[in-house]
Amino acid sequence: MTTEPRVLTFPALDSATAAALLRAELALDVDPDDLVRDLAAGTQHGxxxxxxxxxxAFSSARIPGAINLPYRDMTPESVSRLDRDLVYVCYCESINCNAATKGALKLAELGFKVKRLSGGLTAWQAAGYPVDRETPALSLASAPTPRCAC
Structure with missing residues (x-):
């Protein structure tokens, strides 16, 4: 009895289609390592x-230099002072939270160029990168529900 591999249930894309989709994915997502290297080198322009x-959530832990613009509060008025020539790298708690996607979508719909940080703040901290805090870090026992505070 021959069993076909599950991995190949759906055939791989041709190389040109795969390259186009992967280029689009890289145009949308930012790697935490690339971001921290920019911050360390002072090359965070654009x-x-x-x-x-x-x-x-912003007060409890955030990436140094980040601004807080909750996706729920994004309106044409609230973003009117943002520079439309810049790219806005949105992030949220983790891959289990879609606030970054919701925020990036709203900004894109309002005419801004956007990217998302892969893995969010959880991936950033797991890599050992620094965070700024205004309030003490929340323990799991005292974390708000939902934990991502979006």
Missing amino acids: YVIVETRASE
């Missing part, structure tokens, strides 16, 4: 880091 969760 983009702004945007925390898309609520202000409470």
Whole structure:
């Protein structure tokens, strides 16, 4: 009895289609390692880091230099002072949170260029990268529900 591999249930894309889709994916996503290298080198020109969760989450932990623009508060008025020539790198809690996607979508619909940080703040911290805090870090026992505070 021959069993076909599950991995090949759906055939691989031809190389040109795969390359186009992967290029598009890289145009949308930012790797935490690339971002931290830019911050360390002082080469953070052309983009702004945007925390898309609520202000409470922003206060508890954020990527240095990030601005807080909760996706729920994004309106034409609230973003009217943003520079349309910049790229806005949106992030949220983790891959389990879609606040970055919601924020990036709203900004894109309002005419801004956007990217998302892969893995969000969780991936950033797991890599050992620094965070800024205004309030003490939340423990799991006292974390708000939902944990991502979006």
